Amino acid sequence: MIIEFLKMGGYGFYVWLSFLIVFTFCSLLFYKTRKTLKKYEKEFAKELDKLPAEHKKRIAKSSKVISSILASKNKLS
């Protein structure tokens, strides 16, 4: 039955190949996008660390962007 399913009435090669291609390229783009996002989040956090402490504290409270980045960075570590 499983062999029957994989064969797809003789069209198995074409059906599986097209689904495989779609799946592979979609995951590739996903991982590439996520990698870039993480990279920039990390770099941003590093830059933030360089700032003087009280300045950092002040903007961390006021900026939503920074709190979002810090939140997702904390989740990682």
Place this chain on the structure above:
Amino acid sequence: MEFFSFGNIIVYIDKFIKFINSIFFVILIIGISFALIISPVDYLQGDSVRIMYVHVPSAWIGLSIFSLIAVSTILNFIFKIKNLFLLIKSLAPIGLLFTCLSIVTGSIWGKPTWGTWWAWDARLTSMLVLMLFYVLFIISLKYFKNNENLTKILSILSILGIINIPIIKYSVEWWSTLHQPASIKFLGTSSIHPSMLIPLFLMLLVLLLYCALIFLMKYKTEIIKIKKQNIKRL
């Protein structure tokens, strides 16, 4: 305009990403099982009809994303809205991916159905032209650093490219092509049996959610890039 500040946008992006992450895999599994197992075979094509469930949504997404970025580019060229530019930058790669996927899966479907991988008919050629426009678009986004020139070039590409969109859509009606006419119409009944429409729309939903996820992640990356440059001024 305050609503569209980067701070507000990034909060919504985080919420949406979380939401999509929570439902994506459930819908993916439902969609795949409908497309590959539950849906019936076609009376003529047999199981190769299943390729349609990824081919057609990919083509739709490729076309609609191009229309969207073309309109945004022109609006951005006239009014210079920063968020629109980020939208264009984040959407273009997704559109290119799906245009390529629809060409490749279409060609895989064509081999067993028509008996050839490729034919230079109007539909297939115009789709290839769309892919070319995407490539030119992305190359210009990468290599033109000067903003004024970049928006000008992008607008030219958009205008040229958007003329191609109705050509793709109606090529199968205006000219004799190897590609069959559209099965799903905005008005009137579709010529696809309902048992095959369910997997088609489920797969469309899956791919749309995927697009949204990639788009939000790319948008967030772009915002962070800008904020990083301005970090000293915060």
Place this chain on the structure above:
Amino acid sequence: MLTKKIKTRLLFLVSIILITLSFLIFIYLNLKQNILYFKTPSEIFTNTTIEASSMIRVGGMVKKDSIQQNNKEIRFILTDYKKELIVVYSGTVPNLFSEEQGAVVEGILNDKKYLIADRILAKHDENYMPPQMKKILKENAK
């Protein structure tokens, strides 16, 4: 709202649109013949510019009960319900090639009603349905 800057940009866009449109019309008028992937049997019949013994693509329906096959070649009639064209082909045909289905043949025209094909492509229509549904439709038609 419409500052001078925006007006110049609009002007730029409109001129680009006009230029492209005129180009497109020019290209379209030139390509009118080549843009068609195939011709129909009636077009071949009426068109006097088509030379015999030139490569050509013809599309139409395979006429019912017209397929004759022996071990060397396959012979069938391609029709657009007005004019008919006899096609001779040696080689394998695509899976979907059958009677009362669309097909596109590529080959050399020998006379105006006789075509020696190099390649046969099956043309699929826009209907998708499960086999049971087709059966019901067929029975209803009777």
